[in-house]
Amino acid sequence: xxxxxxxxQREAVKHFLMTRRDHPTADTVYSxxxxxxxNISLGTVYRNLSLLAELGExxxxxxxxxxxxxxGNLEPHQHFICSRCHTxxxxxxxxxxxxxxxxxxxxxxxxxxCHLNFYGLCxxxxxxxxxxx
Amino acid sequence: xxxxxxxxQREAVKHFLMTRRDHPTADTVYSxxxxxxxNISLGTVYRNLSLLAELGExxxxxxxxxxxxxxGNLEPHQHFICSRCHTxxxxxxxxxxxxxxxxxxxxxxxxxxCHLNFYGLCxxxxxxxxxxx
DNA sequence: TTCGTTGCAAATGTTTTGCACCTGA
DNA sequence: TCAGGTGCAAAACATTTGCAACGAA
Numbered sequence: 387x388x389x390x391x392x393x394x395q396r397e398a399v400k401h402f403l404m405t406r407r408d409h410p411t412a413d414t415v416y417s418x419x420x421x422x423x424x425n426i427s428l429g430t431v432y433r434n435l436s437l438l439a440e441l442g443e444x445x446x447x448x449x450x451x452x453x454x455x456x457x458g459n460l461e462p463h464q465h466f467i468c469s470r471c472h473t474x475x476x477x478x479x480x481x482x483x484x485x486x487x488x489x490x491x492x493x494x495x496x497x498x499x500c501h502l503n504f505y506g507l508c509x510x511x512x513x514x515x516x517x518x519x
Numbered sequence: 520x521x522x523x524x525x526x527x528q529r530e531a532v533k534h535f536l537m538t539r540r541d542h543p544t545a546d547t548v549y550s551x552x553x554x555x556x557x558n559i560s561l562g563t564v565y566r567n568l569s570l571l572a573e574l575g576e577x578x579x580x581x582x583x584x585x586x587x588x589x590x591g592n593l594e595p596h597q598h599f600i601c602s603r604c605h606t607x608x609x610x611x612x613x614x615x616x617x618x619x620x621x622x623x624x625x626x627x628x629x630x631x632x633c634h635l636n637f638y639g640l641c642x643x644x645x646x647x648x649x650x651x652x
Numbered sequence: 653t654t655c656g657t658t659g660c661a662a663a664t665g666t667t668t669t670g671c672a673c674c675t676g677a
Numbered sequence: 678t679c680a681g682g683t684g685c686a687a688a689a690c691a692t693t694t695g696c697a698a699c700g701a702a
Contacts, residue, residue: 495641508628
């Protein structure tokens with residue numbers, strides 16, 4: 387890994403994610419940062435998102451539909467993803483540490499992290515009378 | 520949802536996944552099926568994978584790196600994904616039902632399924648002396 | 653006959669990369 | 678000074694889609 391230098395852009399990407407309570411995609415980060423950095427490029431946003439994720443300073447969320455989402459919230463938490471509107475909600479489940487201990491016993495390697503996504507219809511969509519399909 | 524007709528290709532996609540113990544990508548499914556169906560197209564493979572996943576006859580696995588993987592194993596199980604070689608291992612953790620009950624209480628919607636991925640270095644990679652980065 | 657399915661190819665959407673220039677240390 | 682970072686544009690991937698022909702019911 388090469389040495390790292392300060393960059394205004396990287397700082398802005400991280401700061402932006404930390405002040406959001408939702409889970410933007412790279413493209414959303416790009417559009418929003420453009421307001422402060424009219425010349426920032428999408429490539430730079432992607433490069434910094436990948437780097438920050440690798441450093442563990444942000445989290446990458448794969449929902450299984452379309453683009454990746456990013457999360458600046460480092461508190462341990464999990465996600466509920468609505469199968470209809472694809473909104474990602476934060477939820478907090480306590481038993482995760484116990485779960486990881488149990489999983490470690492059955493695991494072909496040393497577990498370092500765990501992504502726990504719950505899927506279903508969110509209450510908003512349910513109240514609009516949507517059913518699953 | 521439209522009525523469904525039998526198709527040799529869809530049957531082959533499903534059969535292929537059920538006989539594999541690993542977790543192929545769409546492209547792998549395509550390449551392997553080409554041996555039996557020299558004319559099958561990638562589009563058809565994608566269409567059938569999506570359809571089967573929607574019907575719950577196979578599972579879609581998002582690892583967060585590159586293409587989606589598919590799994591014909593419908594037994595409840597979870598995955599350990601090596602951060603270095605990206606191999607997906609099946610693991611079995613028992614507490615998942617309890618966990619889902621607990622999550623339901625904190626959830627902004629009705630939970631229907633849950634994807635649980637563990638990340639870390641697999642023993643193979645660890646023994647090759649790799650560290651995390 | 654009907655309508656879902658296929659193969660093909662083109663299109664789309666997302667992410668990565670090469671390169672010349674810029675900038676922080 | 679110089680390695681890392683940036684902007685830009687092109688490329689690389691992964692996946693979806695339009696359409697005419699095909700095939701199951």
